[in-house]
Structures are given as structure tokens and as C-alpha cells.
Amino acid sequence: MDYCEILKVLPQQELEPRQFLRICFGIANLSPELLLEEETKFQYSSACIKLLSGLLGISKQAVRKWGNNPNFDKMPQHTRLTLAYINKCNLNKAIINAIVKGExxxxxxxxxxxxxxxxxxxxxxxxxxxxxxxxxNFRPQCIKTLSQVLKIAASTVQEWGQDISFKKMPKYHQYTLGYALVILQQHQQHQEEQVLKLPVPV
Known part of the structure; x- marks a missing residue:
């Protein structure tokens, strides 16, 4: 799969944390009045922090530093991209509930x-x-692929190392790549299932 095909599958825009949380908790389509009611519940604030902490592999304290819940205005752009990837993965509701319960x-x-x-x-x-x-062209392709998937400058990727390991890549990008792989694997599985549904020639 080349980077052009990857870009067709992966989300191209970051997702705002407040909207992401609304989607996760199944309240995105409520009226403004009901949304406000849900988002001002004490347990909702706690659930948001637990969910972001679990999904992103970071501490609850780090999540709180992103600003007022549930806007989290200080959340980094790369994390908002990760949220878009997580959303594309169509997480099981049971997983979301388990994280909120502290599992x-x-x-x-x-x-x-x-x-x-x-x-x-x-x-x-x-x-x-x-x-x-x-x-x-292999190394330039690797650089371009990481640049496109992580939405960062190719010059930044080049600074991470001279071989395919790119060992200096910040660890937080590993979660973005992890969720990106889940999306690509789901896409591949869907394509294979579609092929199996094709009529068999006689």
C-alpha cells in the first residue's frame, strides 16, 4: 500500500476533543439543551478524563493540563489527529465503558x-x-509516508534518524501510528470480505 492509498483511508482532519467525547459517549446528536445537561454532570467530567487518559496512554494529570473539561483547548494538534484516528477505528462501546470504569x-x-x-x-x-x-526512492517514500500520516513536516521526520527505525521519533507518535494501523487493517479486512461476496464464475 503506497502513501497515496493510505491517505484515502486515513482521516485528513483533526478532531476537536469535545466533539470526540460527544461521539464516544453517544450524545453528539442531542439538542443543545440536552448536550449542556449531559456535559455539566459531575460524572461526565471524570469520565472524559479517564477516557482520554486510557485511549492516549497518558496520565490523568497530563489530560487535566490541557485546560477546561470538556474543551481541552490546550490539547496538542498531534493529539487531536490521534483522536480523529481513534474515531475512525469505531471503538467498541464496551471498551469505552471499561476504560471509564477504570479497567x-x-x-x-x-x-x-x-x-x-x-x-x-x-x-x-x-x-x-x-x-x-x-x-x-525507499527512504524518501518512508519519510513522505510518515510525514503524511502524522501531518508533520518531512524535514522533522528526517531528523529522527537515518534508517527505517527513525529511533528519535517522539513516543507519543507511536500511538497515532498504532491507531493508523488499526484503520488500515480494518480497511484491508473489509476489502477481503467484499471480494469473498463476489459471485463465483461458473
Missing amino acids: QYTPPSATAEIFLKKVFFEGMTPSQRLATVTHI
Whole structure:
């Protein structure tokens, strides 16, 4: 899958935390009056912090530093992108409820190397992988892919390292890549299911 195909599958816009939380808790379509009623409940504020903390793999204290709940105006742009990816994953309602109840949840995570190998090498033979890695455009493709998926400058990606591991990539991006992989895998599974539904030639 090349980066052009990836971009067709992944969300292109960040998602505001307040809207994300409304979607997660199933209140996005309520009237303004009912929305206000739900969002001003004491347990809603606590649930928002628990959910963001669990889904993003960060402490509740870090979430509180993002500003007033549920707007979280100080949330970084890269985290808002992660929210868009999480939303695209169509999380099971049971998972959301479990996180809010305090149950342990491990968010999907992927290093740059794992992500790129999944994208470029999945389904390839060893000889095809070797040909891909040794191609002169491979590193530029890796940089462009990470740049597009994480919505950051290619020059920033270049600073993370000279090989496919990009070891200097900040850890918080691993969660973004992890959720991106979930989306791509779901897309691939859907395509395979559609193929299976095609009539068999006689």
C-alpha cells in the first residue's frame, strides 16, 4: 500500500476533543439543551478524563493540563489527529465503558519501523522486500509516508534518524501510528470480505 492509498483511508482532519467525547459517549446528536445537561454532570467530567487518559496512554494529570473539561483547548494538534484516528477505528462501546470504569486498557502502539514494514512489506516475498529496501526512492517514500500520516513536516521526520527505525521519533507518535494501523487493517479486512461476496464464475 503506497502513501497515496493510505491517505484515502486515513482521516485528513483533526478532531476537536469535545466533539470526540460527544461521539464516544453517544450524545453528539442531542439538542443543545440536552448536550449542556449531559456535559455539566459531575460524572461526565471524570469520565472524559479517564477516557482520554486510557485511549492516549497518558496520565490523568497530563489530560487535566490541557485546560477546561470538556474543551481541552490546550490539547496538542498531534493529539487531536490521534483522536480523529481513534474515531475512525469505531471503538467498541464496551471498551469505552471499561476504560471509564477504570479497567486496564492498552492502546495500540507502533514504532515507525513496525508501521513502515506493515505498509511496505506486507505480503511481499523476501526478494521483493530486498528490492524495495535497496531502491533509491525507499527512504524518501518512508519519510513522505510518515510525514503524511502524522501531518508533520518531512524535514522533522528526517531528523529522527537515518534508517527505517527513525529511533528519535517522539513516543507519543507511536500511538497515532498504532491507531493508523488499526484503520488500515480494518480497511484491508473489509476489502477481503467484499471480494469473498463476489459471485463465483461458473
